[in-house]
Amino acid sequence: MLAEAAGLGTIGKHGLLINPRFGPNLRIATLYIDVENLPVNNINEHLWIRKFCQKCNNCQRKCPGSAIYKETKIFADGSKQCIDYKKCAIPFANQYNCTVCVKECLFYKRGYSKIKEKFHRKYLDLGKK
Ligand code: SF4
Numbered sequence: 001m002l003a004e005a006a007g008l009g010t011i012g013k014h015g016l017l018i019n020p021r022f023g024p025n026l027r028i029a030t031l032y033i034d035v036e037n038l039p040v041n042n043i044n045e046h047l048w049i050r051k052f053c054q055k056c057n058n059c060q061r062k063c064p065g066s067a068i069y070k071e072t073k074i075f076a077d078g079s080k081q082c083i084d085y086k087k088c089a090i091p092f093a094n095q096y097n098c099t100v101c102v103k104e105c106l107f108y109k110r111g112y113s114k115i116k117e118k119f120h121r122k123y124l125d126l127g128k129k
């Protein structure tokens with residue numbers, strides 16, 4: 001969620017950050033630093049991905065543990081839960097960390113720019129009708 005807040009990408013239906021350069025294929029870590037007046041980025045140009053995920057659902061269909069929620073749970077404090085961790089744990093342990101949700105994500109298969117272009121064209125075209 002911090003990476004999303006920093007504008008580095010958007011959390012996909014599978015609960016992983018989708019980044020324009022690496023898709024869902026990256027590991028992220030938080031560094032806490034002690035710097036005053038650090039500029040804060042409040043702009044995230046990747047939030048359209050949420051809409052795309054609502055139509056796609058590929059990771060949810062292909063997940064061997066049926067662990068990915070079709071509707072992401074959103075709690076009162078704004079935090080989200082995208083997967084059932086107990087259901088994920090079995091394929092994750094049995095299939096070498098699984099990673100089906102990464103490999104099946106369209107942002108891994110096709111790349112960010114192609115999807116963005118097609119998705120925006122389709123939406124803009126629909127808006128004209
Ligand atoms: S790691 Fe495997 S089981 Fe877990 S959410 Fe991803 S696809 Fe499903």
Ligand code: SF4
Nearest residue numbers: 012053056057059105
């Ligand atoms: S596979 Fe589709 S629904 Fe799942 S995170 Fe990737 S783009 Fe979103």
